Amino acid sequence: SMRLSFYLLLPVVVTVLLTVSVAYYVYIPLPDSIQEQWKLMMLDAGFRTTMHLVRNILGSEPDGGVAPGVKVSDITFAGVPVRLYEPPAGGEGHLRRGLMFFHGGGWALGSGKKGSYDKINRMVSDELNAVVVSVEYQMYPEVHFPVPYLDCLTAAKHFLSAEVLSRYAIDPDRVAVSGDSAGGNLAAAVSQEVR
Structure with a gap:
């Protein structure tokens, strides 16, 4: 029973x-x-x-397995959260490239800190000897347009300051912006404004 x-x-x-x-x-x-x-x-x-x-x-490779020499730091640029990727130290006196990256996700989803975005940024930093800055802009529904754009623009202007370029040994003539999907839209708008 x-x-x-x-x-x-x-x-x-x-x-x-x-x-x-x-x-x-x-x-x-x-x-x-x-x-x-x-x-x-x-x-x-x-x-x-x-x-x-x-x-x-x-299969998923742990973060340390992708470009293990790249130094990763979560910091802020003028109050905007960013993830900074620094390539392994190269020869003395050589300036590096700089790259700003804006993740996609329809201005509502995603993070540059996770998954394939993080892995790609690590590889780009390592293979191109570039300091990569992935911007964690605010997203919908917490904020509305133009806040994501303003976050990206603020981070870009901070990144392009002489002090930051000098601190990370970046050649000011070799700085680019990039992004995918909504991030591509942000990259185009930021590059036009900064230009």
């Missing part, structure tokens, strides 16, 4: 635990102004699941 009730109760307990786990994975807090929040939550969960599967299938 006790054993029978255990076997009858086990599927209920497993179902409840699975339901709670899936709900915890899917749920993300969203502003009340967004309509059909569950559709956005399901889409986000689908993207995250796909990314986890791709990483597991393709």
